[in-house]
Amino acid sequence: MTRPVSLLRRGLDSDLVWQFRQAPAAVLAAAVLLVMVVCAVAAPLIAPHTPFDPGSLNLMDSRLPPAWVEGGNPSYLLGTDEQGRDVLSTIFYGMRISLAVGVAAVLLSVTIGVTLGLVAGWFGGWIDALIMRMGDVQLSFPTIMIAFFIDGVAKAVMPPDLHQATRFYVVILAIGVADWVQFARTVRAATLIEKNKDYAAAARLSGVSSLRILFTHVLPNTMGPVIILATLGLGVAILTEAILSFLGLGMPPTQPSLGALIRVGNDLLLSGEWWISMFPGLALVLLVLSVNIFGDWLRHALNPRLK
Amino acid sequence: MPAAVVSVRDVGRSFDVSAPLVQRLVTRAPRRSVRAVDGVSFEIEEGTTFAIVGESGCGKSTLTRLVAGLDTPSEGEVTLLGRLGRGPRLQMVFQDPVGSLNPRWRIGRSIAEPMPERLSGAARQARVAELLQTVGLAADDAAKFPHEFSGGQRQRIAIARALAAEADLLLLDEPTSALDVSVQAQVLNLLKDLQDRLGLTYLFISHNLAVVRFMADRLAIMYLGRIVEEGPAGRLFDAPAHPYTRKLLETVPDVDNPRRARETEGFEVPSPLDLPGGCTFHPRCPLAGDRCRNERPVLRDRPNGTRVACHAVTD
Amino acid sequence: MLSLVLRRLGSVLLVMLVVAGMSFLIFNYLGDPVNNILGVNATLDERDALRRTLGLDQPTWVQFWRFLERAVVGDFGISYRNRLPVLELILSRLPATLELVFCATVLALGLGIPIGVYCALRPRGAVSRVLQIVALVGISIPQFLIGMLLILILSVELRWLSAFGRGEVVQIGWWSTGLLTESGRQALIMPVITLAVFQISMIMRLVQGEMQEVMRADFIKFARARGLSDRSVHLRHALRNSLLPVVTVVGMQIGSLIAFAIVCEAVFQWPGLGLLILQAIEYADFPVMAAYLAFVGFGFAMINLTVDMIYLFIDPRMRRA
Ligand SMILES: Nc1ncnc2c1ncn2[C@@H]1O[C@H](COP(=O)(O)OP(=O)(O)O)[C@@H](O)[C@H]1O
Ligand code: SF4
Ligand SMILES: [Mg+2]
DSSP, rough: HHHHHHHHHHHSSHHHHHHHTTTTHHHHHHHHHHHHHHHTTTTHHHHHOOTTTTHHHHGGTTOOTTTTEEEEEETTTTHHHHHHEBBHHHHHHHHHHHHHHHHHHHEEEEEEEHHHHHHHHHOOOOHHHHHHHHHHHHSSSOOHHHHHHHHHHHHHOHHHHHHHOOOHHHHHHHHHHTOHHHHHHHHHHHHHHHHTHHHHHHHHHHTTTTTHHIIIIIIHHHHHHHHHHHHHHHHHHHHHHHHHHHHSSSSSSSSOOOOHHHHHHTTTTTTTOHHHHHHHHHHHHHHHHHHHHHHHOOOOHOOOOEE | OOEEEEEEEEEEEEEEEOOHHHHHHHHTTTOOOEEEEEEEEEEEEEOEEEEEEEEESHHHHHHHHHTTTTSOEEEEEEOOOOOOTTTOOOEEEOSOOTTSOTTOHHHHHHHHHSTTTTTHHHHHHHHHHHHHTTOOOOOGGGGGGGGSSHHHHHHHHHHHHHHHTTEEEEEEESTTTOOOOHHHHHHHHHHHHHHHHOOEEEEEEOOOOHHHHHOOSEEEEEETTTEEEEEEEHHHHHHSSSHHHHHHHTTTOOOOSSSSOOOOOOOOOTTTTTTOOSSSSSGTTOOHHHHHHHHOOOOOOTTTEEEEEEOOOOO | OHOOOOHHHHHHHHHHHHHHHHHHIIIIIOOHHHHHHTTOOOHHHHOOOOOOOOOOOTTTHHHHHHHHHHHHHTTHHHHHHHHOOOHHHHHHHHHHHHHHHHHHHHHHHHHHHHHHHHHHHSTTTTHHHHHHHHHHHHHHHHHHHHHHHHHIIIIIOOOOOSSSSOOOEEEEEEEESSSTSHHHHHHHHHHHHHHHHHHHHHHHHHHHHHHHHHSSSSSHHHHHHTOOOOIIIIIIIIIIHHHHHHHHHHHHHHHHHHHHHHHHHHTTTSSHHHHHHHHHHHHOOOHHHHHHHHHHHHHHHHHHHHHHHHHHOHHHHHHHH
């Protein structure tokens, strides 16, 4: 019981927290992020309407402008879309999906990248060469292109109903697979350093198994840069998901992320119903911006020399 | 007759340092290799200290890693002979006190790492406390992190970790060369004391002859990967035969005045990439003759119980 | 130097091989190669004949080799959807995308580098601060949103520009250009801005970062000590040294411009490669997908190679290696 407590205390008066308090932009970004995450997670509790319950929808209420515009209805603060769904509520639910896909995709990238990076760095030789060459090849394509292709091929190959049912996972897979290389490179470099450290040698002499050395000594020491990259990668992942959904490849309109909401709204833009796309767009920008600001700060705070 | 714990037979280790294949093909450069250790043989008797001395880069660390089994020899073999049918447990103490402890681990955890799995948490804690006291630290230091200790204290911790493994053979790779002179003496005393109490066997690496004189029972002098002279430490210090040993002894700092600057040499040690033919020491040797340039001297026994590799030593 | 060039060529070759492999997989295994080549409306006899000549009973590597032979001369069969040769489709869409990407690159470099230099020289000035914040927003805002905002303002509210298409184009050989007509140039405005915002922000941040780094470096201090004027120090030494990484990133960014062009083309219904591939995915038009992948992969490989060569050319340290 004493350990978590003392860890917490050590964490709280660490340099990092002090630096954080000195950086107003980072504090603001973190606060915005926190609010958005809470809204997303608690969407079913705090959303003013239940937009995905067909029974509660009323077509009479469709395409209402925001409440403060002439013709707006105060019960729909940010207006409604063409099916009469409350835009504010769809944003809460949309953020939920955007965040879930983003976090899951980054976790997938981290898992793939860290595993391959550890394997490459630890074993060296041809397996290292193979993994790193694979990474080189992949890096000569933009992440978004790879995600686009994986997603596109999946859509073209799968029968429509299967695709419909698995879209959530396909998007995560596409984005996650597209972005593992940076993690693998970082972890590999750190592994090469760590495995030659004297304490790793001492552990080996004590009969500690390779796997255990990898997990107890090497892995924890590679985590700093991985956390930085993952934070910055989250912004990219959320954006990538939004792009894929906007192109009709990501999340479907029945289970919309912010990007999918914007796609729906895009068709109504020319008829002047700007709020249907612009408010989800604003939420998306706020979300990505605060992730980016926070990630930028974290990178500078933890490692000023990291590229 | 005491048993040998370590037996090293004609051990050699080369490192491939060639340029990448494509570049070699283009520039027609040949493969290149570094001969870090070359035809080394010796034995270490139980409970004694075998010291290896040589300039930096002569292959001492490589040899130690070979003995430890952290690296495999290109040729020859290393045999560890233990009692009761099991090999001796060996541990290393490294030169760099910073890199030898995981900075994220409390030192108690580092010390306990080599202990057997079956030991309970409480037993481990007790043992860690005991070991810390053995090496002259306080029992509650176990909860601290490595950065809270000085270099000398960290070497003590590394020694405690080695003892936790119940090691009976310690490979000490320049364990004190990163420490201040006064701290150095304390750590050396600790090592000697532990050897007396626990009957430990040491392979002790150093480039500092004053330290070696204090520690060693037997002594080997290494030059560019080879042993050039080997024997009981006292005899080597009293009557050095090899010109390189004599040169080293001339430049030994005074034990009483260890800070006196060593005589600097105007000669560059040849690169192990490009070894001189014959006796590798001949470019620096005052006694070098024609034979030395062409024929490699082999290590042979002398009547006084030492071994030497030099054409000019004739007994 | 030579070995470095060879290594780079080797990795380009590897990239091409992997891309060709993927493209082959899509063409041969996702699609039906007979359909791919004859289109869906061929007779049974034609199909059988082709199946034999294609050697679909042959080992995979033989089929792969034949695929490569055809791909090299641009033969990717017939589009399922348009019933036209895929090469013809791609060539007819290529100019639109390239013009878009080219204009966006020019705009991004033309604005990004000067702004970056300015911010590096006056990092604490009010203007730079604002510019830096704008750039941060610029890399956080998805392109389609910028496009939609432009449409909302310039097309829907102000009715200045048409929201869709390329305007009037002039045909020069197989190339069609919108740069020579008034409506063509107007049609470019919104898509180009949309595509360039991210790049401008990116290049600006990069130039600023690198230049500040270089200006802290010792040799700049030496240059100052030698009595060189501030201006010449900044421009000659700092800018040149900080441009090296910029070249690399710009190369990579042109690559991602091609990717982001898909989004941009979707927003503005711009008849380029991006719309083509989106439609191909929608209709499971595998020959077009395979060809697009091969084309784009080839493009990326060439861009990377060019960047590497430029790098070799301007960085003397690399030449010696
Ligand atoms: N892994 C390696 N790869 C290439 N050369 C090495 C390697 N390890 C050691 N060497 C070379 O072997 C020689 C001996 O090194 P080392 O054993 O560390 O010497 P010492 O410990 O006596 O200072 C040096 O020339 C060193 O450069
Ligand atoms: S063999 Fe010759 S060169 Fe070598 S040490 Fe002896 S005398 Fe000197
Ligand atoms: Mg050494």
